[in-house]
Amino acid sequence: MKVIMKGKKPKAWTAKRTCTGKGSGRKGCGAKLLLSPEDLYNTFKSTDGETTTQFISFTCSLCKAETDIGVNGDFPYDVQEVINKNRKSKENFKQL
Ligand SMILES: [Zn+2]
Numbered sequence: 001m002k003v004i005m006k007g008k009k010p011k012a013w014t015a016k017r018t019c020t021g022k023g024s025g026r027k028g029c030g031a032k033l034l035l036s037p038e039d040l041y042n043t044f045k046s047t048d049g050e051t052t053t054q055f056i057s058f059t060c061s062l063c064k065a066e067t068d069i070g071v072n073g074d075f076p077y078d079v080q081e082v083i084n085k086n087r088k089s090k091e092n093f094k095q096l
Pocket residue numbers: 019028029030031060061062063064065
C-alpha cells in the first residue's frame with residue numbers, strides 16, 4: 001500500500017494513580033505515581049468466600065503497599081495482555 005500521510009505513533013499507555021493501599025488493608029503513603037502496564041499485575045480476592053474477583057493492582061515502590069486500581073476489563077486489551085504476562089500475575093494465578 002501507499003502511505004499518503006503518516007499517522008501519529010500511538011502513545012504508550014500510562015496512568016497517574018495515588019498510593020492509597022485500597023484493597024490491601026494497608027494504608028498507602030499517598031505518593032503520586034506514573035504507572036505503565038509493566039507495573040500492574042492481577043490479584044484475586046474472594047468477597048464472600050466463593051466469588052473470586054480479579055483486580056488489577058500495583059505495589060508502591062516507596063512504601064510497598066498494594067493498591068487496587070480497577071478490575072479486569074477496565075484497561076485496553078494490549079495493556080491487559082502485558083498485565084497477564086507479569087511475573088506477579090502468574091504467581092497470583094498459582095494460588096487459585
Ligand atoms: Zn506508597
